[in-house]
Amino acid sequence: MLGDAAPLPETETVAEPGPEPEPEPTAAVEPEAGEPSASATEAEPDEVDKTVVPPQEYFTPSRPKRELLDLEPPPQPKDEPPQTPETLPLDVSGSPRAALRNAGITVPHMQQIVQLGDVRLWAFGVRADEALGWWLQIRQVHEKTGWLPVLLGSPDDWLDNGEGVLHEGDAELERMTELDAETLLHDKAAEAGEPPRGVPILPTRGDSDFAVPKSDGLIGLVEAEHSWQIPALLPWKGSTNWELYGAEHATILKHWHERHEVELVSMTWDILELYVPNPPSAEEDALDTAREVHAYCPDLMAAGVPTLDDLAVHMVRSRAWYFRWA
Template identity: 30%
Template sequence: MLNSIGVPPFRADGDAADAVAMLVGEEEDPTGLLAALGVQVPPLTPAGRTVAGRAIWVGEVETGYPAADAWERVRGVYSRTGLWPVLIEERTLEGLENFDPDDRGIELAEPDGRAWLERAWAQVVTEGVDSIPRSPRVLTAADLDHDGFGWADAWAVLDDDTEYLALVPAPQPWLVPHLLNWWGACNYDLDGSDHAAMLRRWAGHWGAELMGMGLGTIALRVGNPPQNDEEALAVSLERFLYCSDQVHQGVGTLDELKPHAAAPLWWFWWD
């Protein structure tokens, strides 16, 4: 059944958006710049530095819809600030505590999501393709009908732990897990470069944008999710290779993941 979606090869990554310039000084509170652009944010305080050495600013937000609204406002002016908003928990930034400042200035190589998937698939083949649970579940019209229940509604249902809106100086949104030295999937030997590769790939193909990061979770707002069963199955496989817990400890089979792949919010967690 897996061969029906053409594995391997995986299709090439989509084109990534151009990098955005940093328009805020390294030590400058961005509140004034955002206000000049018509965006109000909660009081901000510095919360450490990215692996590139630039200041991260955070402000407290209320969970659910208020957090989603705050994210959307700041995201709307990203191209004019260079600050990418991420909704985070208290411990999301802990990976920065273990980052060696002497490593600052080392640039991440251009991420290649297809190459990452090919390596992950090779491991599956070694273990046996039957290790991926399957079922007859087919994507339905009802799965694609999100009228009246968009990404912010899904976020409000899932969001129990958001405490802060973080403003991360980032030339590309998909670089944020790398810039924060995020360690939430370290038990699967994933690091910031792995997350950057997959987020860049999904940004190019599906308009996926990082919006939330917890202790072991990542949330993506997806502008153009899959619209048919074949696409949803292909994305489900990519999601499984990236985060198998959503099947093994979640929906149970690759095919039951299809409705989630076709949704406007993608949620990943690693136990």
């Protein structure tokens, strides 16, 4: 469920021209009331659907030509995408493939790469030029499937049940009830200290570019109602140098979701990326948001953002928020 988030646009699939016509795939049919839906355990085809859209340039090397939610669905891969390590569990009962197929999306075979209690993280390999398109297509059918996508980066980081990315603990989502976003951000701002101020000097341009999808990697699927829950469900430890754990991340992301409708796009071992449909517009709101961003990730100021005012200008115009902790 997205609450008050802006509705996602519909996409249209067009058959790819080729030297020889392919048989037209059978369209997914919604089951009538009382009829059983496809089971996750039934036999599944070895090859993915050949229906594709015409080749599109989703990004330029520096930034995309369109906003994220204007992207078309990705073409179905003609070859096998980058593979995850062979040591990981194979696609078995309980994977999201059946739910996605019922929603009209055919994906490659998946692997379960993390299991923590009742939470399972499934993934398949994607190429860089397909990553955001896959994220969008799976995100659009969340209300039908219950599964949310997140780009995970390199598969090597997720070996051994994600022990390099996740910390121990199975009650982070429950621990959120003990936290208040404004209090948490106030305390972290005091720890971070006062950021430098000054006339903005960085170029003032819109930014809807994401870093993680620039390389081949994994796209993961987690069963959740909101993407802000994912760092707590798994739980993520990419910023433990700043003493933020799954519950803290989820609390802050929920706060920004309520204000700016943010969606989690990427989560690697040290990077979080958010899509922001409704960035702050007024100068005062932008400065307040920049202070929160600095409290959440003060390492940004050491990574090329000279002043809080530069950060505020970026917050006003950006639909892609990037966080990386040293």
